[in-house]
Amino acid sequence: MYANAARKSKKIAIQLMIGPGQMEKFSENEIVERLDFSLEALEPDELILSIHEDYGDLARKIVEHCGGKNVNVSLWTMVFADRAASLSRLPLVRDFKGREGYGAIAAWNGMGKGDEKFLFCCPSAMLDDDKGILRAVEAAQEIGAQGVFLDRIRYPSPANGLEYLGACSCSACTKAFYRDNGMDWPDLVREMVNWAAYGREGAVKFRNAFKLAREFRAKMVATAVSRYSEAVHGAGLRVGLDLLAPALSDIVGQDYALLSRNADFIKPMLYCKASAPAGLPLEFRLLMEGLSRSGVETSRARQFVAELSGIEDEHLKAVQLGGSFPAGLAASQMSRAKREADGRNDHRADVYAGIELVDHEDYATKIDEAARDAYLEALSRENIALCWNILYIPRNHIMAVAKLRKDFQ
Numbered sequence: 001m002y003a004n005a006a007r008k009s010k011k012i013a014i015q016l017m018i019g020p021g022q023m024e025k026f027s028e029n030e031i032v033e034r035l036d037f038s039l040e041a042l043e044p045d046e047l048i049l050s051i052h053e054d055y056g057d058l059a060r061k062i063v064e065h066c067g068g069k070n071v072n073v074s075l076w077t078m079v080f081a082d083r084a085a086s087l088s089r090l091p092l093v094r095d096f097k098g099r100e101g102y103g104a105i106a107a108w109n110g111m112g113k114g115d116e117k118f119l120f121c122c123p124s125a126m127l128d129d130d131k132g133i134l135r136a137v138e139a140a141q142e143i144g145a146q147g148v149f150l151d152r153i154r155y156p157s158p159a160n161g162l163e164y165l166g167a168c169s170c171s172a173c174t175k176a177f178y179r180d181n182g183m184d185w186p187d188l189v190r191e192m193v194n195w196a197a198y199g200r201e202g203a204v205k206f207r208n209a210f211k212l213a214r215e216f217r218a219k220m221v222a223t224a225v226s227r228y229s230e231a232v233h234g235a236g237l238r239v240g241l242d243l244l245a246p247a248l249s250d251i252v253g254q255d256y257a258l259l260s261r262n263a264d265f266i267k268p269m270l271y272c273k274a275s276a277p278a279g280l281p282l283e284f285r286l287l288m289e290g291l292s293r294s295g296v297e298t299s300r301a302r303q304f305v306a307e308l309s310g311i312e313d314e315h316l317k318a319v320q321l322g323g324s325f326p327a328g329l330a331a332s333q334m335s336r337a338k339r340e341a342d343g344r345n346d347h348r349a350d351v352y353a354g355i356e357l358v359d360h361e362d363y364a365t366k367i368d369e370a371a372r373d374a375y376l377e378a379l380s381r382e383n384i385a386l387c388w389n390i391l392y393i394p395r396n397h398i399m400a401v402a403k404l405r406k407d408f409q
């Protein structure tokens, strides 16, 4: 039995990311102190740890601290994008015109800046990623972690630009699709734009007409992930998965049922405020903007997206005008995640609602106390994950989460 499995009904996960920037800003002692504060206050079940391989001693020290408090550590590993520099570069996904890179239609303007490049590898190429898989397992073992947490397991999202929502159109992927289905790979983006002109009705038609292509994308991601999972489980380690919210999952090729089968826990990213990739306001604003810029009338674009995502029209309207989503959306997305993750097997992965509580100048996200309390109230009966770096989560937020959990035990 894994640590903490039955200690309390609702679980907490925290994330800690340590790169050169953090090593410059904090001393090792400060990092460990901040971690210890969270371990004491929150008594989490999981720590998701991203740490550069140069800092092995610090990593082992962190794992030791967690072990003393019965906290499982999973080494946070980037799979399709932002891969470790030590791994060989794999071919990138291609849009329908065969291009690599970022799209020009409503791509996020922070794309390619900073550490996060968000250039996604082709899922066919990922099937030859033995080196990446081996490294993920070895790196976790080297620091004594209990698991591997897989992130960036998907196709590009709207933040990469509308053009890449139909990836991958490389010859390996299109041949594989032809072999499976006896038909040519469709231009999903053009079809999406055409059908979006018909609003909700168009979304239903689009979804049905391109079922095979959507399922193919989901299968490609799930296959790559299951190869990682097999190796990680084979080494006696646990598997965690970072997933986009269910409202976005179909658009990026993530099938909760398929993916959760091979996972011990999953973390849907239910960021209702974050203006960053995977953040729901940014992703949906850009998706609607991409369709509008491609000639779809604004309200039709919104209705099309409402039907595709299952998000209410009024909430999308607020986002179209530059606002964010209410915390209630995180709760409804969490219910959907649990429903879809339960899938068709008797194995049940733990599901953590990922919420963003960071306050840092590099992130265009500031969660004030009202926003935090709205999240905590909406998710009071759920496992939650405090994303995405405990170093930048203010202590008053940590204490508020700790208090709420105590009240509910």
Ligand SMILES: [Zn+2]
Residues within 6 Å of the ligand: 093, 094, 122, 123, 124, 125, 168, 169, 170, 171, 172, 173, 174
């Ligand atoms: Zn491809």
